[in-house]
Amino acid sequence: MAGGRATLDAAAASELAALRRRLRRSERRRRLEAALLVAPLFLFLAVFFLAPIAGMLWRSVENPELREVMPRTAAAIAAWNGEDLPDEQVFAVFAGELREAYDAKTLATAAKRLASDLEGFRSVLFSTARKLPDEPRRPWREELTALDPAWGEQATWAAIQRAAAPLTPLYLLAAVDRQVDASGQIVPVPPEQAIYVGILLRTFWIGFVVTALCLLLGYPLAYKLAALPTGVANLLMILVLLPFWTSLLVRTGAWVVLLQREGPVNGLLQALHLADQPLQLVYNRFGVYVAMTHILLPFMVLPLYSVMRGVPREYMRAAASLGAGPLRAFLRVYLPQTVPGIGAGCLLVFILAIGYYITPALVGGANDQMVSYFVAFFTNQTINWGMAAALGAVLLIATLVLFALYARLVGLDRLKLG
C-alpha cells in the first residue's frame, strides 16, 4: 500500500509541478504582454526624456574643447606640477598648435572655453596668434611672454591645465557662485559676479508666490464649481479652460497691453481716483506675478475640482448635524479630504512656474528674470552650453530635493492629479 501511496503522491506532485509550470508560464505571458504594452511609452520616455536629461547632466561636466583643438598641448601640460611655469617644451608645443588652430579657424572654440575660466583669455589668445612669428628668435617661453605678459603668469597655464582635463567642475561650481583658485581650492567668486545663488532663490520665491496666489484664487473657484450642477459646472469650466487654449505669447502680450502706463487698468484706477498718476504695473515683479498666476491658474483649478467632485456633500451635513459650525466643519471635514488636490495643484504649478522663461522676459524687469532666462542666455547668446547645462542641472537637483521633501512631509500617496 505504501508503494501505491507513494505512486499516488508522486503523481499528485508531478501534477502539481505541471500546474505550477503552467501557472508560471501564463504569468510570464501576462508579464510579457504588460511589458509589451508599456514598451512604447517606456522607449519614448527613454529617448525623449531620460536621454536628454542625461545628456544635459553630462554636458555640465564635459571638457572636450582644448583636447580637440590642441591635443598635443593638452597631453604635454598634464605632466606639469602646477608650480612656476611649464617647461620650454610645453611652450613650444603650445605655440605650434596655436598657429595651426588660428589658421584652421578652430582657435575660437578653445578660446571660448578658456575665457569662461579666466576673463580676458580670448583676446590674449587671438592677439598672440595674430603676432606669432614663424620661427622663434629666442626660447618660446620668452617669445610668448614678450607678445603678452599673461604667458609669464602661473594662473594662465593653470587655466590651460584645467581645460585639458577630461572632466571639469568649472560650470557646476560657477552655477553656485564658486570657483577654483590658482592653488586648487574651491572659493566663492567675487561678489560682483556672484549672481546665480540669488537667482535660484529668486526663482523659487517667484514659484512659491505664484503657487500661493493660484491656490488662493483657485480653491474658492473650484469649490464653487464642484458645488454646481454638472451642466452649469461644465459651462463655467470652459471659461477656466479658455485661456488654457490660448497661446502663452498672446496672453503675455495681452497683459503688457492691460498693465502698461496708459493701459485700461491704469485708466480705470485713475478714473476711480484710486491713483493720482499711472502706476508701474508691468516690467516689474508685480507684472510677473499677475501674468504667471493667470497663466498657471488652470493647473491649480483642474486637480482641485476633480478631487472636490469626489467629496460627498453629506459629510458636511453630517458634521453640521453633529454640532460643528461651518468653519469647523470645513477645516476638520472638508479641507482634509481635498489635501490630495491641493498637493497635486501646488506641485504642478510650482514646478511649471520655476521653469518659466518667456513670461518674465516680456513682463519683468532685469532683476525679475529667473534661472531659465540665464539658461537661454548661455544657450543662444554666448553659446556657453556647459554653463547652460550646469544651471539646468542645479535647477533639476534643487527641484528633486524639494520634491523629495514634499514626499517626506505630505506623502506621494496623498497626491491626486485628476
Place this chain on the structure above:
Amino acid sequence: MTRQQFAVSAAVVAAGALLGSSAGSALAQDLTVTSWGGSYQDAQRKVYFEPFKQETGINLVEDVWNGGVGAIRAKVEGGGQEWDVVQVEAEELVLGCEEGLYEPIDWDAVGGKDQFIDAAVDDCGVGTIVWSTAVSYDADKIKDNPPTSWADFWDTEKYPGKRGLRRGPKYTLEFALMADGVAPAEVYDVLRTEEGVDRAFAKLDEIKGDVIWWEAGAQPIQLLGSGEVVMTSAYNGRISAANQEEGRNFKVVWPGSIYAVDSWVILANSPHKEAGLEFIAFASQPERQSHLPESIAYGVTHREAAAEIDKEILKDLPTAPENLEVSIELDTEFWVENIEPLTERFTAWAAQ
C-alpha cells in the same frame, strides 16, 4: 491699426524674436535672408526682397533676429542650415570672420571694393546701411525744454519717468560715459581703461531702477508710443518710420548718437552660396540702394547711391554732414575685443 493693436503685435513680434523666431521655415531650395524685423525689414522687403524674387525667380524667405555672434555660431556649428544670408553688426562681422563662420565675399561679383565707402568693405561682408542709435522722445508729450544730450537722459528730476535702453553693454556704456561728462571723441579711450568701465557701470547704477531694457528694434517705438517710457534709445530709422506711418511726432537727438555700418554676410554652411552672393550683389546696386532711404531713414554704402539721395531725405539720415559732425562712430575694434566679457559683466550687473 489702433494703438492697442499695435502694442499687441509689437509685443508678439518682440516675443517671437526673443524665442529665436523661426518664422518662415524654409524649404531646402529657398534662400533665407535674416534681418532685423519691424519697419526696417518692411523697407528691405519693398526695395530688395520683392524685386529680387521677381527678377531672379529665386524664392527668398525671411527670418528675424536680434544680433549676437553666438546666435550665428549656433546656426553654423549646430549644423542647422536655416539661414543663408544675414545682416550683421560691425563686431559680429569681425568676430565671425575670424572664426570662419562666413563665406569670403567675391568682390568682383558685387561690383568692386572701390565702389563702396571704406567702412562697408570687408573680406567677409558687404556693408549695406549706416544707422544710428540715438535718444528719442515724443515731442507731443515733451513740448518745452526737450532733452538734448545723454546728461538729460540721465536727469530723472527734470524728466521723470522710465527710460528705454537696449539690453547689453554695447552703446549703453558709451552713453553712460557721455552722460557722465566724457567728451564724445574720448569715449573709447576712457572705456579702454578698467576705471573707465567701472565709471560707466557706476553711472548706470544711478538710473538702474528707471530703465526698461529692450531687445528688438520695434520695442522702443512701442514703449515710447504707449507712454511707458519718457525717452528711449532707438534706431533712428525706426523713429522716422513711426512718424511717417503712424503720424507720430518722435524726435531724434543727434548729438551724442553713435553710428555704425551693418553688413550682409553669407554663412559658411549655407547650401545656397551662389544665390546668396547673387542677392548681395543685387541689393548692393546703386539704383536699388538709393531707394532705401525713401522708406527708412538709414544711410547707404554705395558711393553713387549715397550721392543721389534727395536733400530733403538726407537731413534725417545718419550720413547727413550736420548729423555726422555731432555723432561718433562705433569702435568695432573695441567691441571685438570686449563684447563677450562685458556682456557677461553687464548681465550680472543687471540681474543683481
